[in-house]
Amino acid sequence: MQFKYIFGAAAAAVAVKAQEANSTNLTSLLAGNSELSALNTLLSAYPDVAGALANATNITIFAPSNIALQSANESGALSTLSAVGGAVQALLQYHVLGSTIYASGISETPAFAPTLLTNETYTNVTGGQVVEARVVDGGVSIISGLKNNVSVTTPNLNFTGGVVHIIDGLLTIPPGVGEALTAANLTALLGAVEATNLTSALSTTPDITIFAPNNAAFQAIGSAVANLTVEQAAAILEYHVINGTVAYSSTLTNGSVPALGGGNLTITVTDGEVFVNQARVINADILLANGVLHVIDSVLKINDTTAGNSTQTVPANPYSASAGTEVPYTSGVASATTTIAALVTSNSAVASGYVAPTDAVGVNSAGKPSASASASSSAGAAAVTAGVGAAALFGGAAFIAGW
Numbered sequence: 001m002q003f004k005y006i007f008g009a010a011a012a013a014v015a016v017k018a019q020e021a022n023s024t025n026l027t028s029l030l031a032g033n034s035e036l037s038a039l040n041t042l043l044s045a046y047p048d049v050a051g052a053l054a055n056a057t058n059i060t061i062f063a064p065s066n067i068a069l070q071s072a073n074e075s076g077a078l079s080t081l082s083a084v085g086g087a088v089q090a091l092l093q094y095h096v097l098g099s100t101i102y103a104s105g106i107s108e109t110p111a112f113a114p115t116l117l118t119n120e121t122y123t124n125v126t127g128g129q130v131v132e133a134r135v136v137d138g139g140v141s142i143i144s145g146l147k148n149n150v151s152v153t154t155p156n157l158n159f160t161g162g163v164v165h166i167i168d169g170l171l172t173i174p175p176g177v178g179e180a181l182t183a184a185n186l187t188a189l190l191g192a193v194e195a196t197n198l199t200s201a202l203s204t205t206p207d208i209t210i211f212a213p214n215n216a217a218f219q220a221i222g223s224a225v226a227n228l229t230v231e232q233a234a235a236i237l238e239y240h241v242i243n244g245t246v247a248y249s250s251t252l253t254n255g256s257v258p259a260l261g262g263g264n265l266t267i268t269v270t271d272g273e274v275f276v277n278q279a280r281v282i283n284a285d286i287l288l289a290n291g292v293l294h295v296i297d298s299v300l301k302i303n304d305t306t307a308g309n310s311t312q313t314v315p316a317n318p319y320s321a322s323a324g325t326e327v328p329y330t331s332g333v334a335s336a337t338t339t340i341a342a343l344v345t346s347n348s349a350v351a352s353g354y355v356a357p358t359d360a361v362g363v364n365s366a367g368k369p370s371a372s373a374s375a376s377s378s379a380g381a382a383a384v385t386a387g388v389g390a391a392a393l394f395g396g397a398a399f400i401a402g403w
């Protein structure tokens with residue numbers, strides 16, 4: 001299918017009008033907004049999705065602007081995706097929340113809102129793959145796979161079924177574990193997982209949380225790694241995984257949580273930072289097809305559950321090991337040319353000053369967006385959207401997420 005015609009329609013677009021409360025239906029809203037003509041045309045090519053959205057209630061649509069879709073169109077991404085049955089539909093579903101969230105309901109504490117993307121080909125997060133919504137530098141950011149961060153440029157366009165926020169780029173469907181590890185340059189962990197035959201367990205188990213030591217963390221315990229049997233290494237890696245709970249930074253709470261394969265992990269959320277045992281989360285909330293991954297600065301030791309704290313200045317070394325000269329497990333693993341930077345680098349895995357509630361891990365309400373009824377505007381500054389390739393929309397080379 002070709003999408004070249006999308007922009008022919010833009011010339012005929014009507015000027016943007018302020019929406020009356022909720023008397024405008026989605027069809028009229030899209031037709032009447034000059035920034036959304038490309039989306040309107042794209043939707044018309046997918047009547048199943050368009051019809052479902054037109055009939056839905058209590059939804060939030062993150063609507064890519066004409067410029068955002070034009071970028072994806074010119075790069076050939078959309079026509080590439082359209083050749084894969086169901087891929088464009090999945091991408092569109094990932095742009096829609098099953099709840100109505102106004103901009104005023106989004107704060108500096110990240111919220112993780114389920115989308116309508118539930119197709120198991122693309123996600124094994126129960127209840128729908130999520131997007132992260134948070135205020136960054138005063139504007140509303142929507143963060144998706146591989147930490148793709150787009151801005152809400154026009155918030156709070158009401159319609160009968162909910163609300164539309166215009167965004168300046170397309171969202172990225174979170175990829176599988178292997179692609180995420182590669183993109184985040186977590187090549188030691190990637191090699192270790194492959195060496196211990198945990199690939200299948202990590203990529204097919206739904207609803208997991210992975211605490212992922214970075215390369216420096218593995219190198220720091222080089223002397224200990226050298227003597228591990230495959231079974232011991234596998235047990236250590238399993239100790240870095242929570243099975244059955246997708247624990248986003250703002251849904252973690254202080255306390256103990258069982259790890260895959262036995263043993264407990266001590267979670268400490270303090271001064272906006274998150275620690276698992278004594279390891280510090282240095283890049284939180286990298287979304288996965290089947291859960292979430294947090295990068296940590298040291299390798300955990302089974303049942304060394306000493307809690308971390310924000311006064312720690314150097315990474316913990318529970319193995320009392322000495323550093324190796326090379327990063328272990330990386331021979332044969334393709335080295336990454338990019339790495340995913342933490343969105344906010346200093347003291348704010350969650351949000352500065354954030355204090356976790358005391359309910360059980362994974363069930364607190366702070367990480368869930370509030371459906372605020374007021375609709376004050378806090379639009380982010382428009383950012384230049386780089387060219388969007390098909391791979392970027394799906395987090396990697398494979399359109400259907402896998403290892």
Ligand SMILES: *[C@@H]1O[C@H](CO)[C@@H](O)[C@H](O)[C@H]1NC(C)=O
Nearest residue numbers: 019020021156158373374375
């Ligand atoms: C959108 O709807 C919300 C909730 O009903 C309302 O508070 C807000 O004023 C509406 N916004 C506009 C621009 O009409």
Ligand SMILES: *[C@@H]1O[C@H](CO)[C@@H](O)[C@H](O)[C@H]1NC(C)=O
Nearest residue numbers: 023024025026027028029054
């Ligand atoms: C949407 O609203 C327009 C204008 O009021 C109306 O003509 C149209 O039939 C409505 N569409 C649906 C699906 O309700």
Ligand SMILES: *[C@@H]1O[C@H](CO)[C@@H](O)[C@H](O)[C@H]1NC(C)=O
Nearest residue numbers: 047048050051052053054055
């Ligand atoms: C939307 O609702 C109308 C009227 O109830 C129905 O005829 C139509 O099939 C629905 N469309 C979808 C895609 O659910």
Ligand SMILES: *[C@@H]1O[C@H](CO)[C@@H](O)[C@H](O)[C@H]1NC(C)=O
Nearest residue numbers: 056057058059098099100371
């Ligand atoms: C929409 O959401 C409101 C508030 O969360 C809820 O009270 C209402 O029942 C929902 N309506 C539908 C049709 O789901």
Ligand SMILES: *[C@@H]1O[C@H](CO)[C@@H](O)[C@H](O)[C@H]1NC(C)=O
Nearest residue numbers: 084085086087090119120121
């Ligand atoms: C799920 O995605 C696959 C691959 O894109 C597609 O073939 C299938 O129709 C989708 N299933 C549903 C229920 O949409």
Ligand SMILES: *[C@@H]1O[C@H](CO)[C@@H](O)[C@H](O)[C@H]1NC(C)=O
Nearest residue numbers: 120121122123124204289401
């Ligand atoms: C989700 O799980 C199913 C069943 O195990 C599997 O076939 C599918 O590939 C998984 N999806 C993803 C995106 O990993």
Ligand SMILES: *[C@@H]1O[C@H](CO)[C@@H](O)[C@H](O)[C@H]1NC(C)=O
Nearest residue numbers: 021022057058159160161162
């Ligand atoms: C539309 O707005 C009215 C008045 O604010 C409200 O009572 C009603 O629940 C809203 N309906 C929907 C579907 O949002």
Ligand SMILES: *[C@@H]1O[C@H](CO)[C@@H](O)[C@H](O)[C@H]1NC(C)=O
Nearest residue numbers: 196197198199200201202204
């Ligand atoms: C690797 O794990 C799979 C299941 O995850 C299992 O079927 C297979 O036997 C394992 N292979 C080895 C060599 O342990």
Ligand SMILES: *[C@@H]1O[C@H](CO)[C@@H](O)[C@H](O)[C@H]1NC(C)=O
Nearest residue numbers: 201202205206243244260261
């Ligand atoms: C995760 O937990 C489920 C449910 O308890 C269990 O069936 C599954 O085997 C576990 N996965 C792994 C990799 O141990």
Ligand SMILES: *[C@@H]1O[C@H](CO)[C@@H](O)[C@H](O)[C@H]1NC(C)=O
Nearest residue numbers: 223224225226227228321322
């Ligand atoms: C590793 O094994 C070698 C050879 O058995 C031994 O000399 C060394 O002390 C071991 N290192 C550690 C940290 O256990």
Ligand SMILES: *[C@@H]1O[C@H](CO)[C@@H](O)[C@H](O)[C@H]1NC(C)=O
Nearest residue numbers: 256257258262263264265303
């Ligand atoms: C893990 O914690 C639970 C509940 O606090 C406790 O019952 C269990 O004994 C602990 N397991 C280990 C291996 O320490």
Ligand SMILES: *[C@@H]1O[C@H](CO)[C@@H](O)[C@H](O)[C@H]1NC(C)=O
Nearest residue numbers: 185215216327336337338339
């Ligand atoms: C990836 O990690 C390796 C080993 O730690 C490092 O040498 C390299 O610079 C990193 N690549 C990027 C793009 O950060």
